Amino acid sequence: MVILIGAVGTIASTYSVAHLRTELMAGTTTPHRARLFGALMQLTIAAMCVVVISDNLGVLWVAIETTTIATVLLVGHRRDRTSVEASWKYLVLGSVGVATALMGTVLVYFVSRHSGGDASTALNWSSLVAARRTRPGALRAGMGFVIVGYGTKAGLAPLHSWLPDAYSQAPAPVAALMAGVLSTMSMYSLLRFKVIADIALGPNYVRTLLLVAALLSLLTAASLMVTQRDYKRLLAYSSVEHMGLIALAAAIGSPLAMSAALLHMTGNGLAKSVAFSTTGEMLFATGTTRIDGIRGLLHQRPFIAGTFGVSLLALLGLPPFSILASEIAIIRAGVNGGLAWAVAIALVVMLVIFTAVLVHTLNILAGSAEGTVTAQPPTEHVTTVTARVPLVAGLVVAAVIGITIWPISTLLHKAAEVLAR
Amino acid sequence: MSTTRFVQLLDLAAGLVLVTSFAALWLRRLVTVTWVIALQGVALAAVALVIGAYEHETELVLIALMVGVLRGVVLPGLILRAVRAGDEHREVESLINVPAALLAASGLTLVAYATTRDVVALSSTPQVRALPLGIAVMLIGMLLIVTRRKAVLQIMGVLMLDNGIALVMFLGTSGVPLAVELGIASDVLLAMFILQVLTTRIRTKFGGTDLDQLRELRD
Numbered sequence: 001m002v003i004l005i006g007a008v009g010t011i012a013s014t015y016s017v018a019h020l021r022t023e024l025m026a027g028t029t030t031p032h033r034a035r036l037f038g039a040l041m042q043l044t045i046a047a048m049c050v051v052v053i054s055d056n057l058g059v060l061w062v063a064i065e066t067t068t069i070a071t072v073l074l075v076g077h078r079r080d081r082t083s084v085e086a087s088w089k090y091l092v093l094g095s096v097g098v099a100t101a102l103m104g105t106v107l108v109y110f111v112s113r114h115s116g117g118d119a120s121t122a123l124n125w126s127s128l129v130a131a132r133r134t135r136p137g138a139l140r141a142g143m144g145f146v147i148v149g150y151g152t153k154a155g156l157a158p159l160h161s162w163l164p165d166a167y168s169q170a171p172a173p174v175a176a177l178m179a180g181v182l183s184t185m186s187m188y189s190l191l192r193f194k195v196i197a198d199i200a201l202g203p204n205y206v207r208t209l210l211l212v213a214a215l216l217s218l219l220t221a222a223s224l225m226v227t228q229r230d231y232k233r234l235l236a237y238s239s240v241e242h243m244g245l246i247a248l249a250a251a252i253g254s255p256l257a258m259s260a261a262l263l264h265m266t267g268n269g270l271a272k273s274v275a276f277s278t279t280g281e282m283l284f285a286t287g288t289t290r291i292d293g294i295r296g297l298l299h300q301r302p303f304i305a306g307t308f309g310v311s312l313l314a315l316l317g318l319p320p321f322s323i324l325a326s327e328i329a330i331i332r333a334g335v336n337g338g339l340a341w342a343v344a345i346a347l348v349v350m351l352v353i354f355t356a357v358l359v360h361t362l363n364i365l366a367g368s369a370e371g372t373v374t375a376q377p378p379t380e381h382v383t384t385v386t387a388r389v390p391l392v393a394g395l396v397v398a399a400v401i402g403i404t405i406w407p408i409s410t411l412l413h414k415a416a417e418v419l420a421r
Numbered sequence: 422m423s424t425t426r427f428v429q430l431l432d433l434a435a436g437l438v439l440v441t442s443f444a445a446l447w448l449r450r451l452v453t454v455t456w457v458i459a460l461q462g463v464a465l466a467a468v469a470l471v472i473g474a475y476e477h478e479t480e481l482v483l484i485a486l487m488v489g490v491l492r493g494v495v496l497p498g499l500i501l502r503a504v505r506a507g508d509e510h511r512e513v514e515s516l517i518n519v520p521a522a523l524l525a526a527s528g529l530t531l532v533a534y535a536t537t538r539d540v541v542a543l544s545s546t547p548q549v550r551a552l553p554l555g556i557a558v559m560l561i562g563m564l565l566i567v568t569r570r571k572a573v574l575q576i577m578g579v580l581m582l583d584n585g586i587a588l589v590m591f592l593g594t595s596g597v598p599l600a601v602e603l604g605i606a607s608d609v610l611l612a613m614f615i616l617q618v619l620t621t622r623i624r625t626k627f628g629g630t631d632l633d634q635l636r637e638l639r640d
Contacts, residue, residue, distance in 0.1 A: 092575055094561060103559060106586060110593035114543040138539040209537060315490050 004266050005052070007397065008180035009045040010275045011390040015277040018387035022284055037077055037171075044070045044177060051185045057123045060189055064153065067182055067206050068094045074174040075166050077085030086162075086169035093152060093162040101149025101189075108196070114138075128196050138204060143197045146290060147190060147209050148213070154186035156247055157216040160240050164224075167236035168289065171262045172280025175232070179239045180273035184265045187246055191261070191419055196252060203253055210251035211342055216358035217244030218349040220285055226356040230277050230289050234360060236273070238315055248346055249330045252337045259416035260329035263401075267322035270398040271314035274391050278308040281387060291360055298365040305365050307391045312361050314398055316354050322401040427475045428547045433550040434471055437464035438588055439530070442561040442581055447521045451504045451573060455497050461558075462492030465584050472548060481591075488587065495578060496609075503573055503620055516568045520548045526561045531558035540593075548592045555592060559585030572620045583609050595613050 020034045047070065071226075072094065076087035152159040161184075167175045182244035196198045221241035228234045242264065249261035280318050281304040286294045297305040314321035327350075334343035422430075439463035445454050466489030473481030515522065533556035539547055562581030569575060 088572070092566060092579070095579050096566060096582065097558070099579070099586060103556070103586050103589060106590050106593065110589075111543065113594060138543050141540055144536075236603045414456065 004050050004184070004269050005045060005181050005392070007133055008177065008269045009048075011270075011273045011277060011394045012173045012177040012180065013038075013041055013045075014390040015176065015280070015387055016171075019171065019173050019277075019280050021386075033077070037074065040070045041072050041173070041177065044074070044182070047183055051189065053086075055124050055126055057108070057125055057128075058103050059169045059193070060192070064101070064150075064186065065098050067185070068098055068153070071166075071170075071174065071178055071182065074303060075170040077171050077174065078169070083169040085252065086165040087376065090162045090166040093159065096412050097147070097149050097152030097159065100145050100152070103180055104142045104145030104147075104149055104193075106399060107145060108139065108193070111142060121358055125192055125196075138198065139200050143193060143201065143206065143255075144209070146193045146246070147206065147213075150186045150190040150193070151213055151247075154183045154190065154247075155217075155243050156213040157220040157240065157244070160217065160220065163232045163240060164236040166362045167239065167276070168230060168232035170282065175235075175279070176273035176276035178274055179235070180269040183239060183243055184246075184269055187243060187250075187265065190378075191250055191258075194253075198253070207251045207253065208249045211339075214244045214247035214251060215342065215345055217241065217247065218346055222352045222356070225353055225360075228356075228360065229291050231277075231291050231294070231360070232289050234291070235275055235279065238353075238357070239268075239272060241350075242272070242315070245327070245330065245346065245350075248342065249326075249333065251342075252330070252333050254333050254337050255416050256329055257261055257333035257337065258419045259412045260326045260333060262412050262415055262419075263322055264330070265397055266327035266401065267326055268315070270394050270401075271311045271321065271323065273366070274394040274398075275315065276310040277387075277391055277394075278311065279303050282308065291364060294364055296366070307366050307395065309361055310395055312357060314395065316357055320399045320403050322398055400407055422475050427471065430471045431468065431475075431547055432551060434464050435554050435588065435592070437461075438468065438558055439554045440586065442585075443523065443526055445565065445577065446526055446561065447519055449519075451571070452501070454574070454577060455501045455504055456579060457518045458500070458512040459493050459497035460605055461581065461584055462497065463489055464493075465587055465591075466493060469587060472591060491609075492580070492584060492587075500576060500580075502580070503576075506621075520575065522564065522568060526563055529564060530557040530562040538574075552589055554590045555585045555587075555589030557585070558582075558588060561585075565621060576620070580609075 016038070020037065044067050047063045047066040051060055051067070054060050054063065068091075072087050072091045075090055076083050105123070108128075112128060142343075143229075148159070155163040167179055194206050194210075196376070217240050220246065221237045223236045224242065225234060230239065246261045246264050246268075249257045249264065282294060282297070282301075283289060284299075284305065285301050288294065297308070314323060317323045317327045331343050332348070334340060427508035438461055441457050441464060444457045445461075448454050448457060449590050450478055465486045469481055473479070473485055517525070530553075533553045536558060537553045541552060543549070559582050562578045562583075562585055564578075565581060566578035569578065
């Protein structure tokens with residue numbers, strides 16, 4: 001997980017250098033704000049590292065809350081009407097979400113204390129898992145709160161409504177970071193709590209909640225992607241879709257499904273961060289986020305059209321990228337685990353999404369540029385080397401993982417064993 | 422302190438936290454609602470103080486004092502400044518009328534008791550018996566956020582939600598380990614500052630804090 005944060009963090013921060021330079025040249029930001037931006041990016045990345053390495057569930061919560069605060073400021077970076085609106089929605093829903101998760105954490109702590117836990121270690125994940133002394137009935141309420149809370153933060157339907165606004169209004173590197181790893185972190189926290197809940201409550205309680213959220217997310221994403229006219233929102237809903245898939249894998253819960261979920265997080269993180277970073281370049285080049293405003297991109301800007309197209313194909317699950325492998329693994333695990341009906345629904349929905357995205361992509365890349373109305377004159381802009389390198393590198397890594405699973409297969413295997421106990 | 426006195430004081434303070442959250446739904450002037458929220462912070466601190474004094478834990482008494490200052494004075498003070506800075510300090514508009522909101526809040530209180538039945542059954546101390554109150558306050562805070570359109574009132578809703586969580590923490594755990602506790606307090610403070618900044622920004626962009634105007638982003 002730290003490796004994933006490192007990889008996506010590198011893509012996003014290297015790209016943000018180029019992004020900020022362009023903004024500075026265009027006069028849309030000041031050096032002071034650019035410095036603040038950089039500091040907040042690093043704060044977010046550091047807090048996410050704390051999320052994955054902390055054993056204490058309380059500290060985990062504090063870290064998640066820190067990422068929320070930092071990213072709220074990052075989403076509002078541009079300070080115009082729409083970005084203020086987006087960050088406000090994100091802040092209100094996000095703080096309600098993390099507060100709910102905190103309430104759940106407190107209840108879990110309470111139950112763990114009353115089942116004989118020691119005050120200083122009662123919230124430590126490893127001791128909670130090892131001791132298995134938690135009692136079922138009382139834990140149920142706490143777990144419900146935790147799942148709703150972290151689910152909100154991860155962007156699972158029905159509490160996803162902040163996500164498309166925040167992602168589409170955030171500056172491209174921020175959106176890359178948020179879509180690439182931040183929502184994955186909440187998902188990961190959820191998986192940790194799931195381990196405790198499975199031991200104490202049996203697998204069915206969390207499974208039902210996750211299944212409902214997963215299928216709802218997939219359906220919402222599909223229905224809104226078909227008619228989408230804004231390419232950043234299209235990507236945002238693709239995030240909802242992939243979170244739904246990971247939740248589905250988590251609901252299945254077998255070791256195969258868990259390693260598929262982790263692999264899916266990796267593949268989605270890499271491809272999504274490249275895609276979002278590219279949207280920054282597209283916005284600079286064309287001055288609009290509407291799909292019909294950027295037709296014929298392949299002709300005008302071959303490089304960014306290439307990375308955008310390839311990363312979208314990766315997100316759709318075409319070979320050689322790793323998402324294909326993880327999706328197949330989820331399907332196999334689902335059929336083996338007796339959830340074939342859910343997998344079937346997911347497959348149909350994914351087919352719809354596949355078609356929708358393909359049509360949109362073809363429109364963007366190859367559609368004729370005639371009749372295109374540009375909203376504002378595009379900024380004078382050249383895609384620099386600092387912008388190019390991380391984009392290509394991210395895609396290459398995703399492809400290598402997709403082909404060989406090297407070098408993360410043992411890691412994935414071990415992590416999945418822990419999570420699927 | 423005798424046990425009966427302890428139980429009486431505890432129930433009084435915890436009850437006051439719940440009553441103030443109902444009052445926040447019922448009252449119509451923004452300034453008054455801010456005072457009510459401040460009162461809630463003080464009542465919350467009183468809960469921690471009573472428990473700390475009864476169990477002779479100096480740490481908890483210290484936390485209680487900090488909570489009292491933070492949630493009873495500092496945060497409501499910040500909100501009050503935002504309310505006074507705006508011109509909309511009179512009427513509160515709501516999506517649902519006051520009787521309906523109060524009815525919904527009563528319903529949420531029942532839900533809070535129903536969902537925590539198993540939790541309460543774990544222990545028979547007076548603290549744990551009052552625990553559902555905290556969850557009720559949290560849910561009412563959410564109701565406030567959902568039904569009110571003013572940015573300032575949503576801030577108060579978030580604060581109320583946090584008060585509810587803090588109440589559960591004090592009642593259920595006699596204070597989560599101090600490091601986490603401090604982190605949470607500072608996070609709340611940070612979040613409030615951001616909310617302030619954003620409200621000011623919304624006001625300068627839209628000329629008011631009515632959230633019905635935030636309607637540009639949709640599918």
